Amino acid sequence: MKRKISLTINGKSYTDEVEPRLLLIHYLREVAGLTGPHIGCETSICGACTVMLDGRTVKSCTMFAVQADGRQILTIEGLAADGKLDPVQEAFWNEHGLQCGFCTPGMILSSKQLLEDNPNPTDQEIRHGLEGNLCRCTGYQHIVNAVRAAAKAGA
Amino acid sequence: MATTISKPATLVGKGIRRQEDPRLITGTAVYVDDIKMPGMHHAAIVRSPHAAARIAGINTEAALAHPGVVAVFTGADVKNLGAVPCASSLPGLRVPHHHLLAQDRVYYTGHPVAVVVATDRYVAADAASLVEVQYDPQPAVADPEKALAAGAPAVHPQWPDNTSFTFHQEGGDTGQAFRDAEIVVKQRITSQRLIPTSIETRGVVAEWRPGEKSLTMFTSTQIPHLVRTLVAGILGMPENHLRVITPEVGGGFGSKLNVYAEEALMCYIAKEIGKPVKWVESRRENFQATIHGRGHVDYYELAAKRDGTMLGLKLKLIQDLGAYHQLLTPAIPTLSVLMMPGLYKFKSISADIIGVFTNCVPTDAYRGAGRPEATHGIERMVDILAAELHMDPAEIRFKNFVGKDEFPYATTTGLFYDSGNYALPLQNAMAQVDYAGLRQEQATARAAGKLMGIGLSTYGEICAIGPSAAMPAGGWESATVKIEPSGKVTVMTGASPHGQGEETTFAQIVADELGVDIDDVMVVHGDTAVVQYGIGTFGSRGTAVGGAALFYALQELKAKIKKFGAMLLGSDNVSLVGGSCVDDATGKSVSFAEMAVAAYHAKTLPPNTQPGLVATYFWEPPNFTFPFGAHIVVTDVDRETGRISIRRYVAVDDCGKIINPLLVAGQVHGGVAQGLGQALWEEAVYDEQGQLITGELTDYALPKASFMPLIESSHTETPSPVNPLGVKGVGEAGTIGCSPAVVNSVVDALSPLGVRHIDMPLTPQKIWKLIVQSGGLS
Ligand code: FES
Ligand code: FES
Numbered sequence: 001m002k003r004k005i006s007l008t009i010n011g012k013s014y015t016d017e018v019e020p021r022l023l024l025i026h027y028l029r030e031v032a033g034l035t036g037p038h039i040g041c042e043t044s045i046c047g048a049c050t051v052m053l054d055g056r057t058v059k060s061c062t063m064f065a066v067q068a069d070g071r072q073i074l075t076i077e078g079l080a081a082d083g084k085l086d087p088v089q090e091a092f093w094n095e096h097g098l099q100c101g102f103c104t105p106g107m108i109l110s111s112k113q114l115l116e117d118n119p120n121p122t123d124q125e126i127r128h129g130l131e132g133n134l135c136r137c138t139g140y141q142h143i144v145n146a147v148r149a150a151a152k153a154g155a
Numbered sequence: 156m157a158t159t160i161s162k163p164a165t166l167v168g169k170g171i172r173r174q175e176d177p178r179l180i181t182g183t184a185v186y187v188d189d190i191k192m193p194g195m196h197h198a199a200i201v202r203s204p205h206a207a208a209r210i211a212g213i214n215t216e217a218a219l220a221h222p223g224v225v226a227v228f229t230g231a232d233v234k235n236l237g238a239v240p241c242a243s244s245l246p247g248l249r250v251p252h253h254h255l256l257a258q259d260r261v262y263y264t265g266h267p268v269a270v271v272v273a274t275d276r277y278v279a280a281d282a283a284s285l286v287e288v289q290y291d292p293q294p295a296v297a298d299p300e301k302a303l304a305a306g307a308p309a310v311h312p313q314w315p316d317n318t319s320f321t322f323h324q325e326g327g328d329t330g331q332a333f334r335d336a337e338i339v340v341k342q343r344i345t346s347q348r349l350i351p352t353s354i355e356t357r358g359v360v361a362e363w364r365p366g367e368k369s370l371t372m373f374t375s376t377q378i379p380h381l382v383r384t385l386v387a388g389i390l391g392m393p394e395n396h397l398r399v400i401t402p403e404v405g406g407g408f409g410s411k412l413n414v415y416a417e418e419a420l421m422c423y424i425a426k427e428i429g430k431p432v433k434w435v436e437s438r439r440e441n442f443q444a445t446i447h448g449r450g451h452v453d454y455y456e457l458a459a460k461r462d463g464t465m466l467g468l469k470l471k472l473i474q475d476l477g478a479y480h481q482l483l484t485p486a487i488p489t490l491s492v493l494m495m496p497g498l499y500k501f502k503s504i505s506a507d508i509i510g511v512f513t514n515c516v517p518t519d520a521y522r523g524a525g526r527p528e529a530t531h532g533i534e535r536m537v538d539i540l541a542a543e544l545h546m547d548p549a550e551i552r553f554k555n556f557v558g559k560d561e562f563p564y565a566t567t568t569g570l571f572y573d574s575g576n577y578a579l580p581l582q583n584a585m586a587q588v589d590y591a592g593l594r595q596e597q598a599t600a601r602a603a604g605k606l607m608g609i610g611l612s613t614y615g616e617i618c619a620i621g622p623s624a625a626m627p628a629g630g631w632e633s634a635t636v637k638i639e640p641s642g643k644v645t646v647m648t649g650a651s652p653h654g655q656g657e658e659t660t661f662a663q664i665v666a667d668e669l670g671v672d673i674d675d676v677m678v679v680h681g682d683t684a685v686v687q688y689g690i691g692t693f694g695s696r697g698t699a700v701g702g703a704a705l706f707y708a709l710q711e712l713k714a715k716i717k718k719f720g721a722m723l724l725g726s727d728n729v730s731l732v733g734g735s736c737v738d739d740a741t742g743k744s745v746s747f748a749e750m751a752v753a754a755y756h757a758k759t760l761p762p763n764t765q766p767g768l769v770a771t772y773f774w775e776p777p778n779f780t781f782p783f784g785a786h787i788v789v790t791d792v793d794r795e796t797g798r799i800s801i802r803r804y805v806a807v808d809d810c811g812k813i814i815n816p817l818l819v820a821g822q823v824h825g826g827v828a829q830g831l832g833q834a835l836w837e838e839a840v841y842d843e844q845g846q847l848i849t850g851e852l853t854d855y856a857l858p859k860a861s862f863m864p865l866i867e868s869s870h871t872e873t874p875s876p877v878n879p880l881g882v883k884g885v886g887e888a889g890t891i892g893c894s895p896a897v898v899n900s901v902v903d904a905l906s907p908l909g910v911r912h913i914d915m916p917l918t919p920q921k922i923w924k925l926i927v928q929s930g931g932l933s
Contacts (some may be wrong), residue, residue, distance in 0.1 A: 021277070030276075033190035035878070036182020038405070040354045041438040045852040048354055076182035089180045093172050096817045099825060100654030101179030102355040102405030108180060127860040136354050136406050137654050139824030139889075140860040 001029065005069040009034065018065045019042035024058075025049040027065035028075060036076035036105045047133030050106035051075045057113040059132070076105035079112075087144070087155035088112050099137035107133045111147045115155050123148065124128025162909035166663040166673060170817030173659040174673070183270020184403040187358035187375045192431040195360070196225060198424060199279035200417070200434065201269040201286045202443065203261035206295035206514035206845020207308065210259055210268070214287040218271055221285055223278035226428055228270045230256040233423065235387035239416050241480035242627035245489070248320045251311050251512075253479045255389070255416040255423075261290070262310060262478035263444025264514050264847055269591045272424055272432060295514035297841035300452055301477035302511050310478055310512035319476055319510040320485060324492050326567030327503025329458075332467025336458035340539050345914045346451040346528040348475065348839035349832070350849070351521045352857055355405020355437035357445055359418055361425035369396040370422050377407045377651050378691030381628065382414055383683045389419040397422070400417060401681030404653030408829070409520035410445050411653070412693040415480045424681050442850050447839050450475030451488070451528045457536045463544055463551045467503040470495055470532065474510050477517035483524075484517050485510050486627070490525030490617065493568045497533035497673030498577045498615045498783060499555040504567045514845040520693065522829050523890045526616045531915075534612040536894030539903065539911060547594075548899065549585060552613050553578055563778075570617070572781045573883075579871045580807035581613050581785035587805050587867065588787050601907055606792040606931075610900025611785060614892040618884030619780040619877065631775040632696065633689045634705035636665065636712050638768035640755040642748030644671055646678045649689015650701030655886060656818045657697050661705055663814055664880070668709040670734035687771055695782070695884030698814060703878035704774035718761040719750040719768075775904040780875040784808035786896040787826075792904045794932060797923030799835065799901055801864035806892060808868070811875040811883030816927060826889020832858045833890075834897035838916050856916075905931075 004019040009032055016031050023042070028034045028051065037060055040046035044062040051060045052074035079086045088111050091097070098104040107130065114121060114129035121129060126147045127140065135143065178184040215227040238254035257268045273279035294308035301307055302317040309315040333339060360373040370392070376382050379399040387394035404411065417434055425432045436445065454471040474488040492506040541551040555562045559576040566572065593609050600607040621630040633649035646661055662676040680686060691703070713730050713731055720736025721729045728739040735744040750768070753759075757766035789803040806823055813819050836856035840848040849855040866889075874881030894915060901917050902910055908929035913921065926932055 004487070019277070026276075029188075034182070038186070038355065039188065039435075040356070041852050043438065043851055043853060046354060046438075076180075080181055085180070092180050093176045094171075096172065096821050098176065098179055099656070099821055100353070100355065100404060101176075101184055101407040102186065102353075102403075104179050105182045123865075124861075127863070130860040134354060134857055134859065136352055136408070136829075136857065137825045138821055139826075139828030139858075139866065140819055140863050141824040141866055144860065 003066050005066055007068050007071055007073060009073045010075060020064060020066050022065045023061055024063045024065045024068050025060040028060060030089065032077050034077055038102055038105060040102065047106040047110060047136065048103055050109045052057055052109055052131065057110055076108060079108065087153045088150045091146040091153065091155070093148035095142050095149050097138065097143045101137040103133060107135060107143060111150065113151035114147065115151055121147065160829065167667050167814050168568045170815055171659065171663065173656050174662055175656065175658045186355055186403045186405055187360060187373050190373050190402065192360065192362060195418045195431040195433055196272050196274060196428060197276040197279045198421065198432050198434040199271045199283040199507045200267050200289065201271065201283050202440065203264060203266040205259065205261060205269055205290050205292050205868065206264050206297065207293040207557060208261050208290040209293060210261065211289040211291050213269060215269065217287065218282040218285040221278065221282040223273045223275055224271060224282045224540045225274065227286065228256065228424060229268070230254060230258045234258065236419065236423065237391065237629065238386045240414055240482060240525065242482050242486065243486035244627065245320050245322055245485055246459060248485055249314055250480055255420050256688050260616065263514050264845055265440065265516060270420055270424065272428060295845035297513050297515050298841065299450065299473050299511040299513055299843040302513050303509065310514055314399045317512045319512055322489060322508040325505045326569065329467045329469055329503040329505040333458045336466055337461040338543060339456055339458050339673040340536065340543055341456045342536060342539055342912050344453045344455060344532050344535055344912065346449040346531055347915055348450045348518065349448045349521055350442050350839045350855055351408045351410035351445065351448055353406030353408055353410060356438060356441040357411065357415065357417065359421040360431060360433045361421040362431040363426040363429060365429065369398065370425065370484065371398045371400065372422055373400045373402055374418050375404050375411055376401055377411045377653060377693050379651055379681050379683055380649065381691060382418060385414045386419050386422060390422055392589065398684040401651055407653050408522045409448065409524055409693060412520050412691070413446060414732065438852060440851055442855065443847055444516055446481050446517050446519035447458065448518060450518040450526060453532050455532055455536050455541055455582055459540055461544060463497055463546050463554050465501060465555050468495060468501055470506040472506060474508060475513050475515065475518055476510050477513055477515045479517045481517040481519045484519045486521060487518065487525045491529040492699045493570055494526050494529035494615065495533060496566050496568060496619060497530060498557060500557055500615055501567050515841055522826065523887045526887065527891045527894060530614045530891050531895045533613045534614065535898065535912065538888060538899045542906065542911060546716060548611055549581060549590065553583060571778055573778055573875050573877050574873050575781065575783050576871065576873050577783055579791070580783065580809055583869065583871065584785045584787045584805050584807045588803055593789065606794060606904040607902040608904025609787070609793065610789040610896045610898065611787045612892055612896035612899060613785045615781055615783040616887060616891050617779045618695035618782055619699030619776055620696050621779050622776050629690055631690065631773050632700040632704045633687050633771065634701065634708040635687055635769065635771040636705065636708045638747060638751050640751055642751045644669060644676045645742060646676065646705060647686040648678060648680050648701050648705060650697045651681050651692045651915050652697055655692065655697050657701065660698055660814045660818060661702060664702060664705060665709065668713065684889045698772065699780050699878055699884040700776055700879055702882060703776065704772050707774055708772035711772060712768060715764065715768060716750055718764050719753050720745055722759070722761045723749065723753055776877060778877045780811065780877050780882040781842045782808065782810045782885065782888050784888060784892050785900050786892040788896040788900040790900040790904055792901060792922060792925055797919040797926060799917060799922065803867065804864045805867045806889065807871060808885065808888050809871040809873050810885035810888060812872060812881035813870060814882065820868055822885045823889045824866050826887060827866050827893045828858050828863055830890040830893025831863065831897060834894040834915050835917050870920040
């Protein structure tokens with residue numbers, strides 16, 4: 001039995017009929033057409049699917065679309081406001097915080113959360129704060145640099 | 156016409172941020188799984204839960220009856236299609252016929268048995284569980300040494316010894332070297348199986364266009380053109396009717412340097428059902444059915460003089476091949492043999508490879524491919540020798556390095572090292588850590604009962620792979636450069652970057668050579684209908700071979716532009732300066748855009764000159780390149796828990812000329828992370844029955860940000876004479892230099908307890924056990 005859900009994604013309202021078992025990540029990608037959040041595991045390890053739900057990061061493969069009913073979601077596509085990059089995006093670009101880019105949408109949103117919770121993190125705090133996001137390309141060093149740079153820029 | 160021209164600052168050598176990033180940081184890049192087509196169906200693959208079994212029967216009725224399912228394919232359907240290709244050839248190589256789907260037997264867990272196609276990915280997955288396969292399990296063997304033992308289960312019944320090939324290589328007279336030896340050290344050294352784990356798994360979308368009798372395949376690969384040729388071969392179709400598009404690729408590390416059954420299957424299915432079809436690998440499938448790396452058991456013997464002069468090296472190399480040969484499976488250990496002398500002047504080497512079938516997924520190229528194994532072996536052996544002789548590990552290396560005035564240097568394995576100054580990175584790294592001071596600190600720490608280790612590795616690698624003579628199907632690379640009628644520049648490269656950043660480094664080269672704005676340069680790759688044939692990106696070849704091809708194409712193009720410039724300026728003596736052509740005598744100039752218009756409008760043409768501004772160059776490299784470097788790792792080992800902390804990680808790498816230091820640093824960091832993964836945490840574990848125990852990311856310890864030490868990376872720059880850019884390649888250096896430095900460091904820390912070797916990964920449990928066994932627990 002399909003269920004009707006209504007939610008706001010990146011400031012836009014969506015209403016759809018979905019199967020109760022549909023994962024939020026699949027809803028975002030397949031139904032809402034937002035392919036910024038990626039799938040790297042579907043087992044809640046890699047963090048590639050990270051989005052913000054009511055202002056807190058969540059791995060969107062760990063919840064069902066129906067659980068997002070009535071809530072606010074921000075995906076990487078909604079981060080740059082009016083065509084202006086978010087300071088965290090800018091910092092990832094400047095510091096070469098990405099290579100293949102597959103982990104990047106999740107990594108940027110997790111970094112944003114980290115900086116909201118702790119605007120002046122130490123390198124160790126950055127490294128621990130990003131434990132839920134795997135990157136196979138960068139060795140993380142430039143990602144840490146990016147988060148530090150974003151903190152300096154007052155992100 | 157403008158009259159004042161200033162040459163813009165050069166971009167080559169500058170750490171500018173990447174051209175490719177805006178799409179990647181905004182979530183607008185398109186990877187395979189982001190592709191949607193009207194009427195697109197979804198495939199799910201039924202895979203064997205057994206490592207070895209006969210298939211007694213397959214019942215697809217329930218799956219076919221499931222609403223939304225349009226077709227189920229089994230081995231019988233694809234029996235007459237071609238096999239998954241192995242491009243390597245070795246004398247006497249046994250190559251099992253690798254069908255796209257299992258026929259009457261399965262050979263590893265994850266072996267594809269059937270494909271279910273449905274209108275929706277959830278429905279396809281549901282229906283896959285309804286396919287009933289009757290298995291008759293057989294004994295399996297997952298360990299290569301056990302597979303070689305008498306009475307071991309035969310992976311392929313027709314070859315009961317489980318041996319796919321043996322290979323012998325010799326250089327110099329090892330018999331003499333071992334007779335002359337004053338000391339011989341021996342050690343068994345393993346390089347465990349690893350799972351490449353690109354964060355984007357594999358994926359394919361295939362579409363059949365009946366009108367054109369053509370197939371379009373989107374696939375996440377490092378080698379789009381080779382995939383086109385080989386998949387067309389499997390399907391028995393003309394390759395110019397198959398278009399392969401490689402959209403954004405979310406990491407490869409060698410695992411996508413291959414041709415996989417699923418690529419051919421999706422093409423076949425798209426044609427059969429007359430609809431586009433998508434398959435995206437799950438992480439579990441990625442671990443079970445995408446190639447693994449490494450899988451060595453090596454037996455080394457090193458002959459030397461008591462003053463530390465190394466004379467000869469013998470190696471028996473047992474390579475775990477898995478159940479089949481993928482594209483380069485049997486060739487990988489031969490690369491290890493080529494690199495076994497490392498940076499040292501060995502008079503002789505002798506190597507025997509035994510390629511062994513096991514009931515596991517095939518091994519193949521994973522970052523470093525053969526060279527990390529070789530480097531780990533020689534760098535461990537040098538340390539073992541140094542320990543036996545009570546010599547300092549740095550001293551023994553300085554004593555045996557190929558000297559900086561001995562290049563090109565002919566190795567006993569038949570290579571010609573292009574250029575180098577092997578002592579310099581080690582000297583720099585030692586100065587950076589204050590090596591003498593560290594050794595003193597270590598003596599004090601030891602006296603206080605602390606386990607502190609200092610490990611170094613000095614590595615060399617074969618890059619810019621490679622001259623065509625050394626490759627199964629071409630080792631050149633291609634580039635086309637076009638100046639469009641508007642003056643914008645388009646580059647089409649046969650390389651297939653997937654994170655390395657060649658859209659930027661190539662644009663830097665173009666900007667400097669043509670004097671144009673970097674934002675006016677567009678680098679296109681990964682579409683066989685658009686880009687001339689190419690080989691792809693692997694073996695640290697993207698810039699060292701692809702960039703060189705681009706450089707030569709640019710020279711041809713410049714020669715042609717100059718003709719148009721000379722014509723427009725009415726002068727025979729013109730130069731290209733900063734995106735314009737200047738009359739040497741008068742200083743008058745014409746811009747790129749003006750010359751482009753002249754070339755495309757072609758109202759008048761210079762003598763013997765075709766309209767248009769396009770040049771294509773296929774560059775055949777005359778040799779490999781040989782980057783090198785030194786890594787020093789300082790560790791502290793906790794006696795009570797076996798936990799290893801890395802206090803310093805210093806990497807001094809020489810990858811030749813550097814085009815973009817920011818990107819080079821990224822490659823080093825990422826490479827080191829994968830080397831550290833092997834040294835400390837990662838291992839693909841199969842149990843006795845051939846079940847993959849580390850079957851998900853929950854069980855496979857991929858490095859996290861908190862695991863990684865700060866990598867202090869710097870460089871020496873010894874240009875390569877092999878290509879006009881002087882670059883050597885950097886994609887694999889970090890991985891190759893890392894693991895021996897880490898293990899040498901931890902062995903050094905534990906040496907007061909009598910430890911002389913530890914096999915990777917150095918898990919706390921393993922270290923703690925060693926400490927306990929040696930009575931070292933305080
Ligand atoms: S896809 Fe959600 S955590 Fe990996
Ligand atoms: S940039 Fe490739 S996984 Fe992070």
